[in-house]
Amino acid sequence: NAGVTQTPKFQVLKTGQSMTLQCAQDMNHEYMSWYRQDPGMGLRLIHYSVGAGITDQGEVPNGYNVSRSTTEDFPLRLLSAAPSQTSVYFCASSTGTYGEQFFGPGTRLTVL
Amino acid sequence: TQLLEQSPQFLSIQEGENLTVYCNSSSVFSSLQWYRQEPGEGPVLLVTVVTGGEVKKLKRLTFQFGDARKDSSLHITAAQPGDTGLYLCAGADKNRDDKIIFGKGTRLHILP
Numbered sequence: 001n002a003g004v005t006q007t008p009k010f011q012v013l014k015t016g017q018s019m020t021l022q023c024a025q026d027m028n029h030e031y032m033s034w035y036r037q038d039p040g041m042g043l044r045l046i047h048y049s050v051g052a053g054i055t056d057q058g059e060v061p062n063g064y065n066v067s068r069s070t071t072e073d074f075p076l077r078l079l080s081a082a083p084s085q086t087s088v089y090f091c092a093s094s095t096g097t098y099g100e101q102f103f104g105p106g107t108r109l110t111v112l
Numbered sequence: 113t114q115l116l117e118q119s120p121q122f123l124s125i126q127e128g129e130n131l132t133v134y135c136n137s138s139s140v141f142s143s144l145q146w147y148r149q150e151p152g153e154g155p156v157l158l159v160t161v162v163t164g165g166e167v168k169k170l171k172r173l174t175f176q177f178g179d180a181r182k183d184s185s186l187h188i189t190a191a192q193p194g195d196t197g198l199y200l201c202a203g204a205d206k207n208r209d210d211k212i213i214f215g216k217g218t219r220l221h222i223l224p
Binding site for chain 1: 157211212215
């Protein structure tokens with residue numbers, strides 16, 4: 001099993017550009033989440049999904065969209081990148097709300 | 113508002129010493145997890161505690177969940193350089209539909 005995979009590992013964008021961060025898991029987990037990690041701020045939840053076709057907002061959802069068309073994939077879209085979105089983004093999957101979260105290796109995004 | 117306070121933020125000690133880091137909140141948690149994160153990687157789960165007063169041991173690491181399920185501690189005995197990393201606690205907040213909330217972490221450095 002590959003676990004949770006994320007692509008790309010690094011990305012540089014210009015302000016206003018859009019892009020999609022990819023996340024996939026092969027553990028058949030129902031729950032998937034996107035977090036951003038900033039120095040001194042810890043991990044903050046952006047969006048999450050409790051199953052295919054179901055998504056909900058987390059703590060910091062503005063500027064991001066998600067969809068969950070399959071159990072395996074949970075892409076995160078930046079609609080119009082801003083410098084404030086410079087961060088490290090982690091995708092995670094879980095068997096449930098109380099379950100162990102498996103994190104991907106992260107995507108380091110810089111917005112100029 | 114930071115719902116999970118971790119202390120200390122930074123800790124640098126000599127190999128062989130003991131240490132305790134704390135995770136405190138005014139909220140009650142259905143479950144609480146500890147993760148360790150190394151540079152350039154995603155967090156990796158160490159333990160989940162779910163019962164008030166629960167104590168779990170993982171080799172030299174001892175985790176305790178407070179009786180009221182509002183706080184937790186991680187004690188490391190005879191710290192080793194391999195214990196170096198960022199330690200994160202995360203809780204399923206009963207006041208927020210059991211959404212997972214992360215603390216900002218304790219950055220631990222063990223000097224050889």
